[in-house]
Amino acid sequence: GAGVSQSPSNKVTEKGKDVELRCDPISGHTALYWYRQSLGQGLEFLIYFQGNSAPDKSGLPSDRFSAERTGGSVSTLTIQRTQQEDSAVYLCASSKYRDYIYEQYFGPGTRLTVT
Amino acid sequence: GQQVMQIPQYQHVQEGEDFTTYCNSSTTLSNIQWYKQRPGGHPVFLIQLVKSGEVKKQKRLTFQFGEAKKNSSLHITATQTTDVGTYFCAGPGFGNEKLTFGTGTRLTIIP
Numbered sequence: 501g502a503g504v505s506q507s508p509s510n511k512v513t514e515k516g517k518d519v520e521l522r523c524d525p526i527s528g529h530t531a532l533y534w535y536r537q538s539l540g541q542g543l544e545f546l547i548y549f550q551g552n553s554a555p556d557k558s559g560l561p562s563d564r565f566s567a568e569r570t571g572g573s574v575s576t577l578t579i580q581r582t583q584q585e586d587s588a589v590y591l592c593a594s595s596k597y598r599d600y601i602y603e604q605y606f607g608p609g610t611r612l613t614v615t
Numbered sequence: 616g617q618q619v620m621q622i623p624q625y626q627h628v629q630e631g632e633d634f635t636t637y638c639n640s641s642t643t644l645s646n647i648q649w650y651k652q653r654p655g656g657h658p659v660f661l662i663q664l665v666k667s668g669e670v671k672k673q674k675r676l677t678f679q680f681g682e683a684k685k686n687s688s689l690h691i692t693a694t695q696t697t698d699v700g701t702y703f704c705a706g707p708g709f710g711n712e713k714l715t716f717g718t719g720t721r722l723t724i725i726p
Contacts, residue, residue, distance in 0.1 A: 531712060543658070543703065543716040556713060558616075591657060595712075600665065602712050603648070604705075606657040 502526065504607035506592050512613045513582055521577040521610045525594030532569055533593045533604065534577050543591070549575065582614045617642045619706060621717040629725050634694050636720035638687040638704035645707055647680050647687040648714065653700040696724050 505524045513519050525532050534546040545559035549569040560566070564582075569575040579586055589611050593604040618641040628634050638647065646665045650658040662671055664680035664687065671678045677690045687704055704717040 533713075535716075540721075542719045545713070545715070548713045550712060593658075597712070601663045602646075602707070602714070603660045603663065604650075604658075604714065606659070608657055 504592055504594050504605050506590075506607040506610050508610060509608065510611045510613075512615060515584060515614055516581055518578065518580045519582055519612065521579075521590050521592075521612070523575045523577070523592030523594075523607060525573065525575070525592070526596075526605055527573075529594035529596040529605070530572070531595045531597075531602070532575050533595075534567055534575070535591045535593065536588045537591060537609070538588045546577070546590075579612075582612075584614045587612055587614045617706075617715045619704060619715050619717040621702075621704060621720050623720055624718065625721050625723075627723045627725060628694055630696060631693050634691040634698070634722055636689050636702050636704075636722075638689075638717050640685045640706055640715075643684050645684075647684075648705045649678060649687075649689055650703045650705060650716075651700050652703065652719075656700075658703060691722075694722070694724055696726060698722060699724050 507522045530551045532549045536544040547567045548556040564580045567577045589609040591606055591609045593606045595602050595604045621638050646663055648663045649661040651661055652658045662678050667684050668682045669680045675692045679688045691698055701719045701721045703719045705714040707714050
């Protein structure tokens with residue numbers, strides 16, 4: 501079956517421009533997560549959506565970052581006025597509670613380069 | 616907030632040697648999950664442990680959850696080149712689905 505998909509796979513943008521990253525979760529998965537991973541580093545939590553609940557935005561690094569999840573499915577992460585330190589791989593994951601397990605399924609990521 | 620640390624950060628082993636990574640949480644966890652990320656890839660779920668003191672095995676991999684549910688370990692016996700990657704533990708707090716990922720241990724194998 502289809503996994504989590506993300507687009508674009510690569511994005512090069514100039515400093516100061518806005519970017520939108522898209523995530524299509526696995527159908528039926530109620531939870532959706534965004535993470536950021538800098539080269540050779542760990543996973544930095546950004547934001548978490550669960551069903552119709554208010555999202556957990558506690559990981560967003562600044563007010564330049566925002567995310568939406570429309571209709572409980574597709575999510576868009578928007579970064580305004582990009583800075584060079586925003587360069588990283590942005591990973592999306594979705595999960596569904598089943599058999600007492602909240603396994604997260606990750607997408608391939610979007611590699612963002614800010615020049 | 617909850618913090619999850621892993622040691623070591625890096626491990627280089629000869630092929631055939633054993634490998635262990637340790638995971639420690641600042642808070643009690645309802646469960647612990649382990650993920651593997653191959654170079655250039657994305658994290659892939661390996662296993663979840665729920666019970667205090669639980670031990671699970673997957674072929675050459677042995678996973679353990681501590682009695683206090685604040686620490687965990689992953690042990691690989693007789694490493695192979697296919698084991699290369701970064702291993703992350705992750706755990707939610709009680710009543711919270713959101714996972715906090717550990718800092719990861721990067722394993723490299725010397726053939």
